[in-house]
Amino acid sequence: MKGVIFSEMIRWVEECLSPAVADRMIVGANLPNEGSYTSVGNYPHQEALAMMGQLTQITGRPVHELCQDYGYWLATRFVELYPQMFGGYTDALSLLRDIDNKHNTEVVKLYPDARTPAIIASVDGEDLVISYASHRPFADVAFGLVHGYIAYFGQSDQYMVSRDEDTPGPHAARFIINRA
Amino acid sequence: MPDFHQAGDAAVDIEQVTSLFAGLDPGTRQLLLDAAQRDLAEWTDLLVAAWDSGDADGQHRARHSLKGLCGNFGAAGLLALCEADLAQPGMAKRLQASRITTTQALEQLIAKLDQ
Amino acid sequence: MAVAFDPRIANLEAEVELLTRRLARAERSRAEAEALLEDKSRVLANANRELRANREELRSQLDQRARQLLDAQQVAGFGTIVWDVERRMGELSAHAQTLLGMPGVDAFDSLSIFDGLTDPEDRQSLRDYATHMIKRAVAVRAHGQRALACPKGHADNQSCSACPERDDCGDVFEVRINPGGGVRRTLRLRAQVHIPADLGKVLVFLTIQDVTAELAAAREAEELRQRDQQRLAELESLTHDLEQARLAAEQANAAKSRFLAMMSHDIRTPMNGVIGMLQLFDDAGLSDDQRRTIGHVRASSEQLRILLDDIIDLERAEAGKLILNPQPLNLAEFLRDAVGFWQKVAAEKGLAMTLERGVFLPGQKLVDWISADRYRLRQLVDNMLSNAIKYTRAGSIRIRLGMTGAGTARYEVIDTGIGIPEARRRELFQDFGQLRLDGVGEAGAGLGLAICRRIVELMGGLIGVDGNPDGPGSRFWVELPIAEVPPPQLKDLPGTLLLACADGRRPRILVAEDVETNRIVARGLLGRLGCDVELVNDGAAAVQRAASGGIDLVLMDVSMPVMGGIEATRQIRALPGPEAAVPILALSAYSRPEDLEPILTVGALGHVGKPIRIEELHGAMARILQPAVSDDA
Numbered sequence: 050m051k052g053v054i055f056s057e058m059i060r061w062v063e064e065c066l067s068p069a070v071a072d073r074m075i076v077g078a079n080l081p082n083e084g085s086y087t088s089v090g091n092y093p094h095q096e097a098l099a100m101m102g103q104l105t106q107i108t109g110r111p112v113h114e115l116c117q118d119y120g121y122w123l124a125t126r127f128v129e130l131y132p133q134m135f136g137g138y139t140d141a142l143s144l145l146r147d148i149d150n151k152h153n154t155e156v157v158k159l160y161p162d163a164r165t166p167a168i169i170a171s172v173d174g175e176d177l178v179i180s181y182a183s184h185r186p187f188a189d190v191a192f193g194l195v196h197g198y199i200a201y202f203g204q205s206d207q208y209m210v211s212r213d214e215d216t217p218g219p220h221a222a223r224f225i226i227n228r229a
Numbered sequence: 230m231p232d233f234h235q236a237g238d239a240a241v242d243i244e245q246v247t248s249l250f251a252g253l254d255p256g257t258r259q260l261l262l263d264a265a266q267r268d269l270a271e272w273t274d275l276l277v278a279a280w281d282s283g284d285a286d287g288q289h290r291a292r293h294s295l296k297g298l299c300g301n302f303g304a305a306g307l308l309a310l311c312e313a314d315l316a317q318p319g320m321a322k323r324l325q326a327s328r329i330t331t332t333q334a335l336e337q338l339i340a341k342l343d344q
Numbered sequence: 345m346a347v348a349f350d351p352r353i354a355n356l357e358a359e360v361e362l363l364t365r366r367l368a369r370a371e372r373s374r375a376e377a378e379a380l381l382e383d384k385s386r387v388l389a390n391a392n393r394e395l396r397a398n399r400e401e402l403r404s405q406l407d408q409r410a411r412q413l414l415d416a417q418q419v420a421g422f423g424t425i426v427w428d429v430e431r432r433m434g435e436l437s438a439h440a441q442t443l444l445g446m447p448g449v450d451a452f453d454s455l456s457i458f459d460g461l462t463d464p465e466d467r468q469s470l471r472d473y474a475t476h477m478i479k480r481a482v483a484v485r486a487h488g489q490r491a492l493a494c495p496k497g498h499a500d501n502q503s504c505s506a507c508p509e510r511d512d513c514g515d516v517f518e519v520r521i522n523p524g525g526g527v528r529r530t531l532r533l534r535a536q537v538h539i540p541a542d543l544g545k546v547l548v549f550l551t552i553q554d555v556t557a558e559l560a561a562a563r564e565a566e567e568l569r570q571r572d573q574q575r576l577a578e579l580e581s582l583t584h585d586l587e588q589a590r591l592a593a594e595q596a597n598a599a600k601s602r603f604l605a606m607m608s609h610d611i612r613t614p615m616n617g618v619i620g621m622l623q624l625f626d627d628a629g630l631s632d633d634q635r636r637t638i639g640h641v642r643a644s645s646e647q648l649r650i651l652l653d654d655i656i657d658l659e660r661a662e663a664g665k666l667i668l669n670p671q672p673l674n675l676a677e678f679l680r681d682a683v684g685f686w687q688k689v690a691a692e693k694g695l696a697m698t699l700e701r702g703v704f705l706p707g708q709k710l711v712d713w714i715s716a717d718r719y720r721l722r723q724l725v726d727n728m729l730s731n732a733i734k735y736t737r738a739g740s741i742r743i744r745l746g747m748t749g750a751g752t753a754r755y756e757v758i759d760t761g762i763g764i765p766e767a768r769r770r771e772l773f774q775d776f777g778q779l780r781l782d783g784v785g786e787a788g789a790g791l792g793l794a795i796c797r798r799i800v801e802l803m804g805g806l807i808g809v810d811g812n813p814d815g816p817g818s819r820f821w822v823e824l825p826i827a828e829v830p831p832p833q834l835k836d837l838p839g840t841l842l843l844a845c846a847d848g849r850r851p852r853i854l855v856a857e858d859v860e861t862n863r864i865v866a867r868g869l870l871g872r873l874g875c876d877v878e879l880v881n882d883g884a885a886a887v888q889r890a891a892s893g894g895i896d897l898v899l900m901d902v903s904m905p906v907m908g909g910i911e912a913t914r915q916i917r918a919l920p921g922p923e924a925a926v927p928i929l930a931l932s933a934y935s936r937p938e939d940l941e942p943i944l945t946v947g948a949l950g951h952v953g954k955p956i957r958i959e960e961l962h963g964a965m966a967r968i969l970q971p972a973v974s975d976d977a
Contacts, residue, residue: 056373072362075369083365085372089380253868261868264860272859293903294859297933300955301865 050185051156051163052090053130054123055097059084061122062104070107077103094185113189113219120193124201127194141202142177145195145226146170166191176227186219195224240327240334242303249301250342262339266332268298269307273328280315304331414438423552428545429481440552443531445523463520463528473517477535477548484537485546518555530556601659608656615652619645654791657723661798668717668802669848669970672829675714682722683743686729693733696740704746704754711747711828720799727792728757728820736761736817753826760817769809773797800824842874843962845969851875851896853965856886856912857931858904862954866899866931869958873965883912890916890926897968898928899952902943910943917947927968931956 062071075084078099086092105112128135138144148168156163166183168191181191192212199208213223250258272295279287292311299308307327315321414437416422423440427433434452441447444461455474462470517533531552538549622642630638660666683699690697702710732741739760748754764772772793800807805824812819845851853875855866867877878895880886884907890898898916902909913928930940930948940951952964 068366069359069362072365076365082372082376083369085369085376087373087377087380089377089384249865249868252872257864257868261861261864264864268859268861290903293933297954298859298861300933301861 050092050094050097051088052086052092053088054094055086055092055100056088057123057126058097058100058119059086060126061119065118065122066108070104073107074100074103077106094187098186116187116189116219117193117196120190120195121197121200122193123190124194124197128201139202141199141204141208142226144198144202145177145179146172148179173225176225179224179226180216180222181224182221184220188219188222192222192224195226199226240304240306240331241338242305243338245301245303246335246338247342250339258339258342262335265298265302265335269295269328269332272298273324276311277315277321277324280321299331302331302335307331421554425550425552427478427481427548427550429478429485429548430545443523443529443552443554444521445525445527461521461523463522466519470517470519473515473533473535477515477537477550481537481546481548484539528556529554530559598663601663604655604659608652608659612649612652612656615645615649619649651791654795657795658791658798661795661802666798666802667847668720669844669846670715670717671842671844672713672831673716673718673721674831675710675712678718678721679745682725683729686726686733689730690733690741694738695733695736697729697733697743698740699743699745702746703744704748708747710745710753711826713829713831714826715829716803716826720802724796724799724822725755727796728822731792732757732759732761732818732820735759739817748823751825751827753824755822755824756819757821758812758814758817758819760812760815763811763816764809764818766811772809773807796822843965843969844874845896849896851965851969852878852894854878854880854886854889854895854898856880856883856898856904856909857901858882862901866956869956869961872958873962875965883907883909883915886912887915887919891919891923893921893923895923895926897965898926899931900928900943900948901954902930902932902934909948910946913943913948914946929964929968 059071059075062074078084078096080096080099082092101112101115104110104115108115135144138147148170156165164184166181166185166187168179168181170177170179172178179195181188192210195210196205199205199210207228208226209228211225211227213225216223250261253261272291276288276291276295278284279291295311296308299305299311307324310320310324310327313320313324315324414424418439421439423443424437425440426435428435432453436444436446436450436452441449444458446457446461449457455471458470459467515535517535518530519533520528520530522528532555533550533552535548535550538547539545622638622645625638657666679699683697687697702708729741729743736759741760742756742758744754744756744758746754773796774794797807800822803824805822807820807822809818809820811817843851851874853870855863855870855877857863857866857879858881863879863881867879870877878889880889882904883900886898886900887907889895900909900913904912907915909930909932913930916926916928917924928948930943930951931954932940932943932951933954934940944951949968950964952961
């Protein structure tokens with residue numbers, strides 16, 4: 050998995066919780082590189098899971114909640130880090146509709162071997178349905194991201210995101226976005 | 230009443246028949262003989278029938294054709310009988326008899342030619 | 345480590361540791377990032393190098409192609425000028441420079457450099473042409489519409505390249521230039537607006553071709569063509585004249601023939617009268633002198649008759665109207681008659697006439713029966729023998745006859761007469777040629793040999809004369825193709841000929857007769873007369889068959905069922921087309937005129953009695969099938 054996920058996770062913990070917590074998380078996860086992630090690197094996603102595991106123990110909050118929070122925070126960071134992807138969009142729905150195209154193609158351009166999640170956005174009547182599937186169990190992060198993007202565009206009042214309960218996570222999920 | 234077939238008379242003219250048949254190949258000779266027998270019989274019968282039924286036209290036609298046939302072979306006896314008044318008793322029978330004699334004579338003559 | 349436990353210090357220490365660790369992490373991250381970036385840079389650098397190499401490669405290929413194009417142009421005689429519309433600059437290919445007589449001038453920025461070059465008459469139109477092309481190019485550039493450049497409306501280069509008329513595309517203009525050195529050239533310019541895909545420019549692409557030679561050749565070709573046309577017209581006129589002349593000649597010839605025929609006929613009629621009277625003349629009660637006189641008159645009239653007949657025959661032969669009528673002929677009998685007759689004549693003159701048979705190929709026997717026109721063959725022999733006697737004062741006449749090979753017979757008449765000088769031999773056989781020889785008594789019109797020649801030619805043979813090999817005199821010879829035929833089966837028809845149509849064909853006879861016996865009899869008789877026979881049973885069938893043609897004569901029985909002979913004859917005569925004229929003979933047992941009148945009235949030509957007698961049948965049919973022969977006989 051791309052290094053940016055790891056480095057941003059640490060940053061998120063440092064900013065939204067505390068550096069001490071971040072430190073404890075890192076130390077407790079017993080990481081091979083002792084937490085020195087660079088955004089341009091590639092690292093096994095199990096290490097992120099390990100860190101999440103530590104965080105859960107430290108904060109006492111469930112993993113899926115932490116992932117969602119992380120995803121929500123990550124949305125803003127993505128916009129800052131990759132402005133070329135988000136430029137031209139004024140509406141969250143449009144962005145989300147294009148997400149499978151843009152996101153994964155951009156990633157694959159730089160990292161031809163990346164195994165990106167399968168993201169398919171389709172319109173179902175008035176709803177936008179995004180289905181997410183990945184070999185990595187980060188559906189909750191994706192959920193958080195969706196919320197985050199909507200919030201970024203200041204459209205949290207306009208759109209509601211619900212999660213299809215029939216699709217069990219965390220490897221797969223269906224997000225139904227409809228106008229509020 | 231004249232006896233139309235005197236003893237010793239040939240029913241047909243030997244020279245005429247010879248001259249007629251000699252110029253033909255054996256196959257045609259047979260054809261001619263068969264046709265002659267058929268036609269002689271047919272027209273004789275027709276003449277008698279026409280006379281019986283009083284058909285004047287029919288008689289005339291049959292007589293005419295029969296005479297023509299006789300002319301080919303020089304059948305003088307039959308020719309004379311064609312002209313005879315069939316009202317006379319026994320005349321029709323004699324006509325038929327003459328026809329048969331004529332036909333037989335033809336056969337015999339042709340047979341001799343073939344040898 | 346064991347130290348006095350002060351919570352504040354412990355916190356600080358912990359914090360320092362934390363920060364230290366954090367720093368270490370950051371350091372390590374940075375180092376790793378650097379390392380990774382270095383890797384990436386290397387990858388990028390490689391990619392860059394590759395790209396650059398590709399570009400170089402492409403560039404060099406492009407150059408190569410350009411060079412090839414220039415070479416090709418040179419070979420094809422094309423030069424190119426490329427005018428860059430934006431930069432307002434043009435480039436001249438090497439060959440273009442050559443064509444224009446401007447070596448070394450690679451580029452130009454104004455059209456005025458061509459002014460001095462161009463023929464004054466063409467200068468303005470050239471400028472107009474250039475202006476027009478540039479305007480077009482500017483429009484293309486402005487509107488980005490490639491289609492403006494292409495008369496076919498192709499909107500991109502790909503369609504243009506694929507277009508089959510690509511090579512002929514573009515505005516064409518011909519201009520005369522004087523490149524110097526006293527040379528005058530005509531150049532053909534073909535301009536196209538071109539937008540190279542990857543350069544984003546608009547170019548006017550001009551090919552220049554030296555068409556001086558081409559135009560000169562075309563002019564020459566046109567001149568030649570016109571000359572040919574003229575020649576053709578002359579020939580046609582000549583042909584027409586010849587045709588007219590030919591027609592005139594033919595007409596003249598035909599007129600001559602008609603005149604001759606008419607004249608001969610007019611003379612022949614009274615002639616026949618004279619001869620007839622002479623034949624009837626009973627010279628019993630005359631004196632010797634008177635008898636001699638009558639004899640002379642007879643002979644002279646006979647000569648005249650022969651002359652007239654010859655003239656008519658020759659005329660017919662010339663007109664191609666002489667037709668042979670071959671029949672089976674017994675050679676021995678024929679020779680007996682012919683030679684026998686002339687032997688008597690020769691004897692009267694004191695000449696010996698002998699006949700030698702089978703002399704040319706020993707062992708090759710003369711055939712018995714041949715197929716020949718008896719009348720004409722007799723004419724041939726008569727002429728040659730009478731000539732021999734005429735021109736021989738003393739001595740002998742030898743007739744030699746024999747086969748010279750399979751199918752060819754030779755006949756020679758060798759006399760001991762005066763002979764014929766070699767120079768004059770050819771004249772002998774010409775029409776109306778005459779041989780006036782000194783010291784010879786009888787001079788004839790000399791037609792006999794001409795007729796002989798015609799007859800021999802008709803028979804497919806050869807005739808000629810040379811000298812007597814044994815001394816003075818002449819040898820006349822004839823070679824004829826002859827074919828042996830089986831003797832005809834006519835034992836009881838003495839001297840009778842088989843029937844044939846006027847053109848020699850076997851006649852096809854249609855017999856309509858209702859009694860079968862009579863049909864077979866008729867067929868038998870007709871077969872013996874050499875005819876093909878078709879049989880029908882009644883008048884209706886007869887009409888139907890006659891209508892389809894191919895019948896030479898119809899034997900129509902008068903009394904038949906369905907449709908009788910009279911009605912059938914009437915209907916045949918009413919047919920459209922030539923079939924209506926088919927000759928019809930009535931077959932009837934009746935012979936009284938009043939009985940025959942009905943069928944004769946509707947068109948029957950004659951009557952044959954029943955029972956049919958072969959001689960009567962033959963006579964009646966012969967008169968119809970061969971009227972010409974009957975006339976001569």
